[in-house]
Amino acid sequence: MAPRITVIGTGYLGATHAAAMAELGFEVLGLDVVPEKIEMLGRGKVPMYEPGLEELLRRHVAGIEGSTGRLRFTTSWEEVGEFGDVHFVCVNTPQKHGEYACDMTYVDAAFSSLAAVLRRPALVVGKSTVPVGSAARLAGLLRELSPAGDEVELAWNPEFLREGFAVRDTLHPDRIVVGVSGEHGEKLLREVYATPVGEGTPFVVTDYPTAELVKTAANSFLATKISFINAMAEVCEAADGDVVKLAEAIGHDERIGRKFLRAGIGFGGGCLPKDIRAFMARAGELGVDQALTFLREVDSINMRRRGHMVELARECLGGSFLGQRVAVLGATFKPDSDDVRDSPALNVAGQIHLQGGQVTVYDPKGMANARGLFPTLGYAPTALEACRGAQVVLHLTEWAEFRELDPAALGEVVAARRILDGRNALDAAAWRDAGWAFRAMGRPQA
Numbered sequence: 001m002a003p004r005i006t007v008i009g010t011g012y013l014g015a016t017h018a019a020a021m022a023e024l025g026f027e028v029l030g031l032d033v034v035p036e037k038i039e040m041l042g043r044g045k046v047p048m049y050e051p052g053l054e055e056l057l058r059r060h061v062a063g064i065e066g067s068t069g070r071l072r073f074t075t076s077w078e079e080v081g082e083f084g085d086v087h088f089v090c091v092n093t094p095q096k097h098g099e100y101a102c103d104m105t106y107v108d109a110a111f112s113s114l115a116a117v118l119r120r121p122a123l124v125v126g127k128s129t130v131p132v133g134s135a136a137r138l139a140g141l142l143r144e145l146s147p148a149g150d151e152v153e154l155a156w157n158p159e160f161l162r163e164g165f166a167v168r169d170t171l172h173p174d175r176i177v178v179g180v181s182g183e184h185g186e187k188l189l190r191e192v193y194a195t196p197v198g199e200g201t202p203f204v205v206t207d208y209p210t211a212e213l214v215k216t217a218a219n220s221f222l223a224t225k226i227s228f229i230n231a232m233a234e235v236c237e238a239a240d241g242d243v244v245k246l247a248e249a250i251g252h253d254e255r256i257g258r259k260f261l262r263a264g265i266g267f268g269g270g271c272l273p274k275d276i277r278a279f280m281a282r283a284g285e286l287g288v289d290q291a292l293t294f295l296r297e298v299d300s301i302n303m304r305r306r307g308h309m310v311e312l313a314r315e316c317l318g319g320s321f322l323g324q325r326v327a328v329l330g331a332t333f334k335p336d337s338d339d340v341r342d343s344p345a346l347n348v349a350g351q352i353h354l355q356g357g358q359v360t361v362y363d364p365k366g367m368a369n370a371r372g373l374f375p376t377l378g379y380a381p382t383a384l385e386a387c388r389g390a391q392v393v394l395h396l397t398e399w400a401e402f403r404e405l406d407p408a409a410l411g412e413v414v415a416a417r418r419i420l421d422g423r424n425a426l427d428a429a430a431w432r433d434a435g436w437a438f439r440a441m442g443r444p445q446a
């Protein structure tokens, strides 16, 4: 019989994983400790914006007309223990307050609660991003706390999904990495992932520490790539070069590649910033902090971008924000998501507001979350309204909607036709043709 699956934690990662497992044909039970989330998911509603996720969910959630009924949600640990053969732990590991290290509270709590209800043989699969060494510790905890003791096995199976592409990345991952301590775990996971592996997804089997490190190494590499091109943007600005052309040209070298070389206001979100910091903290504990000192530079180049955007805007306004109206297009940390965690766009908006600017923000999907985090900023229901009366427009998240804006129409409502492209995504010529002073990061001023 096919293994029955539970998914613990129903955020971006868990909710998508649960729906994807049901799509692959398994019976799935999702658990979260927040009853409101469970109630919503049980009705086939997704508590966040993720393209395609609600449709996938509704295809499988029990009780929805026409669904397969393979997916259910609960807040009961007992039910999870009884139901599952394979338990995926998908809770988050945010950055600790005032420290670089990641906060393992949710992971530890999830493992403890789960262990207590494991009364029969089970495979527990950690998917959360954790400091290397956690899996070995958690395997011990499971053995110690589970009534089933040695019949509970642990595997570590990092997740590489990108927000905005979560469904596609989960159903068709570009690799599956599993850290296991025995053959049983590998066999069971091969069964769970038989469909993507059958489609050609590489299945990499390794030990716990390597599996944990793969995730932090991958995110560190991506962060480094972005900060590299942003460092080049700084140099280009000083030397009158064009970082967009430079990225295109070096990207033709296959060893370098074109992806993740978009210069702008830098990376944010719930993963890259906190993951590189937690990695540095862990390296320090392991006595190899020197190996990762470059990540400090990656982080500081990245944070400098936000400040630089604020300075460009100030310069545009003749040296002061006081009493000036500033339109901010974009609040989320990237397009096609409603996530504003550590969003460079909101950070820039917040800094300008604190310096006396009258900021009005518009974002296609992130308004509610942005308001929650920065209630003192102004918000407008459309891009056009956000720009009404603005002395300068800042393009800070590259939503398709902003690329489709008509520069001439927008020019009618602003107080001055000035735009700064913080994502190098707008068509400079089109804006300039419509009479705008257009400036982008790391590109020559026309």
Ligand code: UDX
Pocket (backbone or CB within 6 Å): 159, 160, 161, 162, 163, 164, 219, 222, 226, 259, 260, 261, 262, 263, 264, 265, 266, 267, 268, 269, 270, 271, 272, 333, 334
């Ligand atoms: C990232 C990893 O890509 C993913 O594999 C991992 O599982 C979780 O962390 P995500 O946080 O969804 O995913 O976003 P990602 O697409 O990596 O973008 C991160 C940030 O980098 C965004 O703020 C984005 O705007 C920025 N970015 C990305 C750039 O500034 N330039 C680029 O060229 C690419």
